[in-house]
Amino acid sequence: MAAIDQQEASTAQRTRHSQQTVQSTPAAAHRVVIVGGGVGGLGLATRLSETLGRAGLAQIVLVDRWPTHFWKPLLHEAASGQLDPATHQLQYAVQAQRHGFEFEQGELAALDRTNRHITLNALYDADGREILPSRQLAFDTLVLAMGSVTQYFGVPGAAEHALPLESVAHAEAFRRKLLDACLRANHARRARTAQADTPVSINIIGAGATGVELAAALRDTVRLLNRYSPFSLDPVRDFRIRLIESSERVLPALSETISARAQKMLGSLGVEVLNATRVTEVRTDAVLTSAGEPLPSDIAIWTAGIAGPPVLRTLDGIAVNRNAQVQVNRTLQCTNDANIFGLGDCAACPSSDSADAFLAPRAQVAHQQALFLARALKCRIAGEALPEFVYHDAGTLVGFGREGTIGSLSNSLLTQPVFVDGWLATAVYKLIYRRHVMTLTGFARMALDSASHWLRRRVHPVIRLH
Known part of the structure; x- marks a missing residue:
């Protein structure tokens, strides 16, 4: 009997130790929930997963209402029929599996700042049947990267x-x-x-x-x-x-x-x-x-014109401006909640040039803010002071199809932007998208993706007819 009791005690001790381990793991990992899988949101989720996630310091969750990511600067090509969006979409579930973060499909409905959780609307199919119920997701840090809607x-x-x-x-x-x-x-x-x-x-x-x-x-x-x-x-x-x-x-x-x-x-x-x-x-x-x-x-x-998604006006006292953009400070934290960050088009970020000016809603702003937050959140989890975001304008390029590309390029070595056109502007214009793909998938997959698009344009009609 003593041997049996000793064995049971040992088993109970192992069980208690196992339970403590299971309970302590999520408590030890800082939970970052990112709402919005655009240029900034998906880029941030990917970087954080490869650093904090793989080190076991954070659990990364990406939320988006769509199952796939598409680079918005290409929308005009999709609308004109010169690009098949299906060949340029990246599935969030695949990206999550490859890089080690979680993906939840759904639309943000509510925020509880006191208890630190968000609520997602139920998801329905084309026939009105429920696919996923309404859900709540807990967070330690919430990043709003929801893009914009038409104004x-x-x-x-x-x-x-x-x-x-x-x-x-x-x-x-x-x-x-x-x-x-x-x-x-x-x-x-x-x-x-x-x-x-x-x-x-x-x-x-x-x-x-x-x-x-x-x-x-x-x-x-x-x-x-x-x-x-x-x-x-x-x-x-x-x-x-x-x-x-x-x-x-x-x-x-x-x-x-x-x-x-x-x-x-x-x-x-x-x-x-x-x-x-x-x-x-x-x-x-x-x-x-x-x-x-x-x-x-x-x-x-x-x-x-654009504005922030209307739901931002309803989120538990989050400060927004008249365009429904989240008001953030230079650390990209919401002005009235240090646990919530905003980036990209949905955030009104102060410009370094003037206290009364705000950064324009551009893809390169969201990209740079994602790079910044990937570093800043490491400081936050380590208990260190957060740096301030500084935007560096790299210029703007505008494509005119067969007529070419024009715009300006800028960097820290130039005293003012340089006007560019011709083959150089066109080459840089195309490379910007390839850099975005490489950031998300790596060089090898980007190269294969580019090759497949090149082959496709030589096999299929250059315009979509159906």
Whole structure:
């Protein structure tokens, strides 16, 4: 009996030790929850997993409402049909498995700052059946990297009749509408109906980088569509592409040199540019402007402004500005909660140039903030003081399809940005995306991915027709 009792005691002791180990492991690992898998969020999750995660110092959880990642600067190419988004998407579950973080698909619904957990909405399929229930995720550090949504500025009919360009789904919806409009117009030409001489009218509202690149890409697209009989419309006579901008010039956030050159290139492409023109209403078949005369519209797309996701206004007292962006300080911590960080388009980050200025919503800002937080969170977990984020503008490049690329490049060795165009600008423009892929997947996978895209463009049509 004594031997049995001793054996049972030993077994109980091992069981208690095992339970203590299981309970202490999650307590020892700092839990970082990142909401949003864009340029900043996915990059941060990948880096933290390779450093803090593999060292056992942190548990990384990435949350996104979509199952795949797509680089948003390519959306204009997907919308114009010159790029198949399926070949450029990265599955979050695969990235999580390869790099050692967790992925939860869902949409942020609520935040409990006191108990440090977030709530995700239930996930449903196309038939309305529940796939995943509403869930709560605990965190020690929360990073909000949720990107942005379209800002319509209260223009009547804009939200109902002007497509946004926020996601692959929006790009596909625009592309489908474009093909439908071309089929309809081609039939009218052949049947010689009353609409036979009416051009397909595409109105792009907002002449920032996205709007300008989309206008140029569409000119390439209609030229390519002319090769195929169902869409054999004259690229010049049968299409009217307008770019409507409320400011005095296109690309108002960039230098006047770049703006003037862009205006000239758009003119050579046959894009009609309406500067200093404010949109007052968007209808199903027309866009109304401050100039007075309605502009015919088969398709309208809104690229004029952004705001933070509306849910940010509802999150348990988190400080946001009037554009629903999280207010953060120079450490990227929320101004009223040190356990919550914000990065990318959804965060209003002070500029180092002025206390009253904030960084523009750009991919390179999110990329640099992700690099910064990957270092800063190591300090936070180690109990050290956090550094301050300093943004270094590397310049801006704007692509015009077959017309080339223009923009400016900058670094710490240059006293001011240098204007670039031609083959150099085009090469750097393409390398930016490849660097993004390499950051997430490594050099070998990036090289194989690039080779597969090169082969695909030589095997498949350069334009998507369905």
